[in-house]
Every structure is written in C-alpha cells, then in structure tokens.
Amino acid sequence: MRIHLKDNSNIAVIGGGPAGSFFAHFALLYAKQLGIKISVTIFEKRDFTKKGAKGCNMSAGVLSETLINKLSEQNIRLPSACIQQEIDGYFLQVHEYGIPLHYPYPPHKTKIVTVFRGSGPRFANYDISKSFDHFLLEHAQELGADVIPHTVTNIQIPKDPKNPVKLTYGDEVSKAEYAADLVVGAFGVNSDTLYELNKLGFDYVPPQTVQTCIMDIYPTRTVNNTLYGKNIYVFSLGSKFIKFAAFVPKGDFLTICLVGKKDMDKAQLHAFLNQPKIQEMLPKDWDDPKKRCVCFPSIPLNHAKHPYTNRLVIIGDAGISRTYKNGIDSAFTTAQLAAKTAFERGVSENDFAEGYFKPAKRLLGRDNVYGNIILMANDIISQQRNIVSNHIKYMSEHPDSWGTRQMNEVLWNTVTGNATYKNIFFKSINPRLLLSLLPVTLFSLIRKNG
Numbered sequence: 430m431r432i433h434l435k436d437n438s439n440i441a442v443i444g445g446g447p448a449g450s451f452f453a454h455f456a457l458l459y460a461k462q463l464g465i466k467i468s469v470t471i472f473e474k475r476d477f478t479k480k481g482a483k484g485c486n487m488s489a490g491v492l493s494e495t496l497i498n499k500l501s502e503q504n505i506r507l508p509s510a511c512i513q514q515e516i517d518g519y520f521l522q523v524h525e526y527g528i529p530l531h532y533p534y535p536p537h538k539t540k541i542v543t544v545f546r547g548s549g550p551r552f553a554n555y556d557i558s559k560s561f562d563h564f565l566l567e568h569a570q571e572l573g574a575d576v577i578p579h580t581v582t583n584i585q586i587p588k589d590p591k592n593p594v595k596l597t598y599g600d601e602v603s604k605a606e607y608a609a610d611l612v613v614g615a616f617g618v619n620s621d622t623l624y625e626l627n628k629l630g631f632d633y634v635p636p637q638t639v640q641t642c643i644m645d646i647y648p649t650r651t652v653n654n655t656l657y658g659k660n661i662y663v664f665s666l667g668s669k670f671i672k673f674a675a676f677v678p679k680g681d682f683l684t685i686c687l688v689g690k691k692d693m694d695k696a697q698l699h700a701f702l703n704q705p706k707i708q709e710m711l712p713k714d715w716d717d718p719k720k721r722c723v724c725f726p727s728i729p730l731n732h733a734k735h736p737y738t739n740r741l742v743i744i745g746d747a748g749i750s751r752t753y754k755n756g757i758d759s760a761f762t763t764a765q766l767a768a769k770t771a772f773e774r775g776v777s778e779n780d781f782a783e784g785y786f787k788p789a790k791r792l793l794g795r796d797n798v799y800g801n802i803i804l805m806a807n808d809i810i811s812q813q814r815n816i817v818s819n820h821i822k823y824m825s826e827h828p829d830s831w832g833t834r835q836m837n838e839v840l841w842n843t844v845t846g847n848a849t850y851k852n853i854f855f856k857s858i859n860p861r862l863l864l865s866l867l868p869v870t871l872f873s874l875i876r877k878n879g
C-alpha cells in the first residue's frame with residue numbers, strides 16, 4: 430500500500446528532545462524543497478527552561494565533534510549561551526596511573542563542548558544560560574513547528590491506514606485530540622509511552638535498558654579549572670559493577686556520570702564515590718546535600734524491534750541508537766533517515782522498513798555488535814590491574830612511541846565516539862600494535878606471578 434504526505438498533511442511528533450526537534454528540522458526542510466505545505470506539531474511534556482528534573486532530559490551533556498559538524502552542515506548554530514565548557518581533551522584514569530588522551534592528528538583543535546539539557550541542576554542559584562534541548566526546540570519553532578506543552582496519553586492507530594492516527598493529549602482539564610497523517614515517536618527510553626505502544630497491536634518491542642546514574646555538583650569554575658582543566662575525566666578502575674564513569678566539567682558545575690553493568694542505585698553511587706582514587710579527585714564539599722542533583726535515567730542496551738507501522742515511526746533512543754555513545758548524534762541520524770523516507774518514499778509500514786529501519790540498522794545496529802565486543806573486552810581487561818596499569822605507565826613515559834600513538838587513537842575514538850566501533854575494533858587488533866604491546870604485557874605477567 431502507498432500512503433503519501435501531501436499539502437496540508439499534519440505531522441505529530443511525540444517528544445521534543447533531540448530526536449523530535451531534529452525530525453521537525455528535516456521534515457520542514459524536505460517539505461519546503463518539495464513545495465509541500467505541511468504542519469508539524471511537537472508534543473513535549475517538559476519545560477526545558479526549568480531547573481532540575483522538571484526541565485532536564487538527563488544525560489552527561491557532551492556534544493561530540495561529529496554532531497557539532499553535522500549541526501553546522503545544517504546551519505544549526507549552537508549559541509555560546511548553550512555552551513557550559515569547551516573541552517580540549519580527555520584524561521583516562523586507570524587505577525594509580527592516568528594519561529591525557531588527545532586528538533590523534535595534531536594540530537587539529539577538538540570541537541567537543543558540554544551543555545545542560547535543561548536549565549541546570551535544581552540547586553543552581555542563578556539562571557544557567559541556555560538549555561540545549563530548549564535551543565533545539567526553539568530552532569524547530571523558528572522553522573515553523575508548533576509546540577504543545579502537554580503529554581500525549583493515548584495513541585489510536587486506525588484499522589484502515591487511509592485514515593489518520595488519533596492522539597489524545599493533556600490532563601483532565603486540558604484533554605484534547607489530534608488527528609495526524611504521520612506520528613513520530615521521539616519519546617526516548619525514560620517515558621511510559623514506550624510501554625503503552627506495546628499495547629497497540631503492532632510488533633514494536635522497546636529497546637532493553639539499564640538504569641544509569643547522573644549527579645551534578647557545584648565545585649565552582651575556579652575549582653573545576655584547577656582540578657580538571659578543560660578535560661573530561663574517564664575512569665576505568667576495574668570495578669565489578671561500573672562499566673563506565675566520567676567527570677564532565679560544565680562551568681561552575683561538574684556532572685558525574687556512571688553507567689553500571691546492572692541498574693545503578695544510591696548504594697552503588699556511594700560505593701563508587703568512596704573509592705580512595707575517586708575521593709582524591711573530587712572537590713571539597715562534594716557531598717553537601719544542598720548542592721547535589723541526582724537522577725537515575727535509563728539508557729538503551731540494544732535497538733527496538735519493528736519501530737514502525739503505517740503512519741507511525743519511532744526514532745531516537747526509543748528506536749535505534751549507538752550503544753553507550755553519542756546518543757544525540759544517533760537521534761540526528763534516525764530523524765534524518767525517517768524524515769527523508771516520509772517525504773521521498775511515503776509513510777507506509779513498508780516504506781519505513783526499507784527506507785528508515787534497514788539503513789539505520791546497517792549504520793548503527795551492526796556497528797553496535799563491534800561496540801559490544803569492545804565493551805566486553807574492556808570489562809575483562811580493566812580487571813587485570815597489573816597489566817593495565819603498566820600499559821598506562823608505559824604510555825605516559827613514552828608519549829611519542831608508535832605504540833602509544835596508536836593506543837591514543839584507539840582510546841580517543843572509544844571515549845569520544847569519533848570513529849565507528851568497527852573501525853576501533855580493527856585498529857585495536859592490528860597485529861603490529863598487539864606485538865608492540867607484548868613486552869609490557871609479558872613483563873606485567875612475570876611481575877604478577879613472580
């Protein structure tokens with residue numbers, strides 16, 4: 430069956446996070462190019478101008494260089510008011526040793542920046558310049574999208590695909606209906622909508638998720654500069670329950686981001702923070718409860734099954750994204766693919782299967798297979814304290830050796846997400862690199878067993 434958007438078609442986007450705003454951007458762009466008059470309405474339950482949980486789409490808030498390049502290709506200019514901190518590099522802390530990681534091909538200056546997704550932590554006693562999600566939503570509005578600040582509570586897919594999809598939104602007082610020729614699910618993985626869709630009778634299965642932990646504290650800019658400079662600190666301390674930990678400086682604030690092997694909770698957060706190495710690196714007064722904002726958002730572990738049907742497509746985290754890396758970049762990619770499909774092919778189930786989900790799986794899904802191998806290998810290797818420490822020590826003592834430069838590239842691409850997981854995987858099993866690491870590995874094994 431062919432179903433097409435035409436003049437006066439209504440598109441409803443559920444969720445005004447990055448995926449929703451990017452979809453509106455591309456839909457309005459493609460419609461203009463094709464000379465079709467459409468209306469795009471974004472339903473967003475959060476107010477991104479608010480501090481704390483009410484305004485925040487909970488993340489570490491690092492915008493990758495790849496995303497920043499894509500934004501500027503689309504003429505989406507991030508205002509300086511959005512940027513909390515420009516980042517020069519990463520610092521990898523492994524047990525007692527640490528090394529700076531830098532862009533592998535100097536003299537290039539990195540373009541990584543940190544942002545707040547809402548208007549800052551709940552305790553912030555001044556207005557944080559501008560939320561990233563608010564900026565994107567305003568950008569979509571400037572292009573012509575309408576924003577309805579309400580929760581979508583019900584979706585009714587018609588039996589006959591010629592008819593529109595009906596949405597119900599608002600609370601008891603403001604309850605209303607909306608008929609859409611296309612519905613775009615951009616509601617992320619921290620929304621009940623995800624599970625409501627299971628009941629609609631098409632084969633959508635949401636991604637599996639794990640609960641992470643984010644804590645914002647208030648060291649002040651001076652303390653941040655002294656302790657971390659313009660670096661994001663990543664920790665690989667061989668913990669049994671933490672997969673990935675990072676300190677992300679944001680002007681006066683510091684975001685501590687923990688991704689666990691299972692769901693994170695307060696006890697695990699405290700166990701992480703109370704490790705001697707972490708205590709050494711935390712600012713004084715970090716545990717002042719009046720200057721802490723903690724949340725436990727979910728992150729996808731894999732992609733959804735069948736995130737589309739006639740007149741409905743699910744994008745961003747709720748559809749498919751890169752595991753553990755640059756979710757906002759994935760939101761951009763899936764939004765663009767889905768919008769292109771809607772305008773160039775049509776909005777039927779088959780159009781989204783072929784034009785959106787197949788290419789998205791090729792780009793992101795397949796790469797996640799390599800990502801999972803890399804992350805599993807990292808879990809195992811980081812437990813080998815002696816070997817890992819000696820390698821990092823060797824790298825810090827021989828910064829210009831061929832092996833160090835190659836390892837820097839692998840680690841840089843892993844922490845920044847600048848290269849595909851496939852590229853990182855093949856680079857890290859390069860026989861010459863493995864051979865160059867052998868002497869330090871053997872030395873560590875002999876010391877361990879000797």
Ligand SMILES: Cc1cc2nc3c(=O)[nH]c(=O)nc-3n(C[C@H](O)[C@H](O)[C@H](O)COP(=O)(O)OP(=O)(O)OC[C@H]3O[C@@H](n4cnc5c(N)ncnc54)[C@H](O)[C@@H]3O)c2cc1C
Nearest residue numbers: 444446447448474488489490491581617620745746756757
């Ligand atoms: C701990 C952690 C750290 C992360 N760090 C980074 C990082 O540094 N860089 C990066 O690129 N990515 C990061 N991510 C991933 C990133 O946050 C997500 O990939 C990205 O936000 C996905 O965008 P989205 O638009 O699909 O979903 P979301 O950002 O979750 O947006 C969904 C929106 O839909 C709204 N909504 C939901 N249901 C409804 C409804 N029924 N009606 C109306 N509105 C609704 C929500 O309020 C929300 O605004 C991190 C994630 C986690 C958990």
